Amino acid sequence: xxxxxxxxxxxxxxxxxxxxxxxxxxxxxxxxxxxxxxxxxxxxxxxxxxxxxxxxxxxxxxxxxxxxxxxxxxxxxxxxxxxxxxxxxxxxxxxxxxxxxxxxxxxxxxxxxxxxxxxxxxxxxxxxxxxxxxxxxxxxxxxxxxxxxxxxxxxxxxxxxxxxxxxxxxxxxxxxxxxxxxxx
Amino acid sequence: xxxxxxxxxxxxxxxxxxxxxxxxxxxxxxxxxxxxxxxxxxxxxxxxxxxxxxxxxxxxxxxxxxxxxxxxxxxxxxxxxxxxxxxxxxxxxxxxxxxxxxxxxxxxxxxxxxxxxxxxxxxxxxxxxxxxxxxxxxxxxxxxxxxxxxxxxxxxxxxxxxxxxxxxxxxxxxxxxxxxxxxxxxxxxxxxxxxxxxxxxxxxxxxxxxxxxxxxxxxxxxxxxxxxxxxxxxxxxxxxxxxxxxxxxxxxxxxxxxxxxxxxxxxxxxxxxxxxxxxxxxxxxxxxxxxxxxxxxxxxxxxxxxxxxxxxxxxxxxxxxx
Numbered sequence: 001x002x003x004x005x006x007x008x009x010x011x012x013x014x015x016x017x018x019x020x021x022x023x024x025x026x027x028x029x030x031x032x033x034x035x036x037x038x039x040x041x042x043x044x045x046x047x048x049x050x051x052x053x054x055x056x057x058x059x060x061x062x063x064x065x066x067x068x069x070x071x072x073x074x075x076x077x078x079x080x081x082x083x084x085x086x087x088x089x090x091x092x093x094x095x096x097x098x099x100x101x102x103x104x105x106x107x108x109x110x111x112x113x114x115x116x117x118x119x120x121x122x123x124x125x126x127x128x129x130x131x132x133x134x135x136x137x138x139x140x141x142x143x144x145x146x147x148x149x150x151x152x153x154x155x156x157x158x159x160x161x162x163x164x165x166x167x168x169x170x171x172x173x174x175x176x177x178x179x180x181x182x183x184x
Numbered sequence: 185x186x187x188x189x190x191x192x193x194x195x196x197x198x199x200x201x202x203x204x205x206x207x208x209x210x211x212x213x214x215x216x217x218x219x220x221x222x223x224x225x226x227x228x229x230x231x232x233x234x235x236x237x238x239x240x241x242x243x244x245x246x247x248x249x250x251x252x253x254x255x256x257x258x259x260x261x262x263x264x265x266x267x268x269x270x271x272x273x274x275x276x277x278x279x280x281x282x283x284x285x286x287x288x289x290x291x292x293x294x295x296x297x298x299x300x301x302x303x304x305x306x307x308x309x310x311x312x313x314x315x316x317x318x319x320x321x322x323x324x325x326x327x328x329x330x331x332x333x334x335x336x337x338x339x340x341x342x343x344x345x346x347x348x349x350x351x352x353x354x355x356x357x358x359x360x361x362x363x364x365x366x367x368x369x370x371x372x373x374x375x376x377x378x379x380x381x382x383x384x385x386x387x388x389x390x391x392x393x394x395x396x397x398x399x400x401x402x403x404x405x406x407x408x409x410x411x412x413x414x415x416x417x418x419x420x421x422x423x424x425x426x427x428x429x430x431x432x433x434x435x436x437x438x439x440x441x442x443x444x445x446x447x448x449x450x451x452x453x454x455x456x457x458x459x460x461x462x463x464x465x466x467x468x469x470x471x472x473x474x475x476x477x478x479x480x481x482x483x484x485x486x487x488x489x490x491x492x493x494x495x496x497x498x499x500x501x502x503x504x505x506x
């Protein structure tokens with residue numbers, strides 16, 4: 001009888017560990033779905049932005065070409081989460097440079113279309129930032145579970161590997177104020 | 185936004201003649217209350233004397249019952265006596281103060297935030313059996329809709345002997361404002377009692393097992409995490425609302441009030457509950473209205489309530505709602 005109880009308790013612990021790992025893995029995937037959705041929103045905005053500013057921005061042609069190239073890379077099917085995270089960092093920086101450059105063109109700053117795009121981009125940036133933070137928390141919980149004892153043993157048995165987080169810039173960590181970043 | 189200094193000056197300078205008039209009324213009322221108190225105590229003692237056959241047959245139950253009865257009649261009498269004074273204090277002092285903060289604001293000393301709104305805020309999950317409140321203020325400040333009032337929500341308990349007792353679910357200031365971002369889910373921010381009591385590991389485990397709430401949302405600001413626990417139906421949206429700067433502002437607000445703060449983002453609105461252990465904006469009978477501390481208490485509470493708009497930057501139309 002005692003042996004039966006011990007086996008039942010051990011089985012219960014194993015089931016709980018297995019389920020908790022699966023739940024954490026699914027949470028990461030689920031939130032990455034949300035990240036993907038907002039990133040897509042930003043990619044959709046890029047052609048408009050490039051079209052509106054390219055006539056004026058003669059000296060920044062290379063930044064504009066770069067952002068267009070990065071966008072087409074990001075839209076390729078079959079990208080891994082890691083590649084998506086890397087592209088996101090590059091696009092964030094390229095868009096930031098475009099917005100800073102807009103400041104040097106008074107015509108652009110006053111252009112209603114550009115102002116509207118800036119506004120939309122600022123809004124999307126804040127959604128992306130929220131999605132990145134949610135994803136990072138889910139990944140941290142997941143990574144903790146696969147590295148900590150005793151769930152690490154179950155994780156290696158299930159061949160679960162560590163996942164990467166988005167690197168959030170120091171400025172963003174302090175205050176998600178894209179208004180300042182874009183100087184709008 | 186009017187500063188505390190400006191409002192204190194207004195209290196002393198513009199309201200001075202009214203304050204003096206009320207101060208006389210208060211002194212007379214204080215004497216009256218003391219006289220009634222003595223009378224009540226003497227009458228009580230006499231009744232007690234006759235009931236106990238000249239203090240010969242006293243038992244503990246009787247003493248307890250008597251003290252309770254005396255206390256209850258005293259409180260009842262006090263309420264009746266101060267009724268007129270409290271009402272003129274509110275219309276002559278609190279109302280002008282509120283109008284001085286912003287002309288748009290409307291004040292009603294008797295009305296309160298509706299129980300439905302209080303329940304819909306999802307801040308408190310206990311069943312409410314008695315709901316009261318007063319000092320209702322509504323209007324717009326810097327183009328942000330704001331409504332607040334004093335609120336007291338209680339729950340009824342009955343023991344095996346059929347005796348009824350009441351426990352407080354929430355007592356304090358309840359504020360409803362519009363928010364500058366669109367959201368469709370609910371995010372609830374509560375004081376972190378579990379982590380404070382049981383430490384971060386067990387506390388956080390207990391929080392995640394709270395069946396009355398949605399998913400636990402762990403925030404990436406250790407100072408905020410220490411003070412608050414966040415529940416939400418959408419992990420991303422909760423962080424969209426609670427940016428790093430918003431978390432800092434909420435922490436500052438908690439520091440400024442020094443009271444437990446509850447916040448929810450539900451149905452496109454922000455609900456904020458600040459726990460106070462007393463009725464706000466009620467005149468004190470035993471302290472002079474001209475005393476600085478007394479004046480500051482009214483002014484500070486009002487200013488702080490309204491300053492929440494500024495504190496949380498609710499009027500910043502940078503984001504989605506333009």
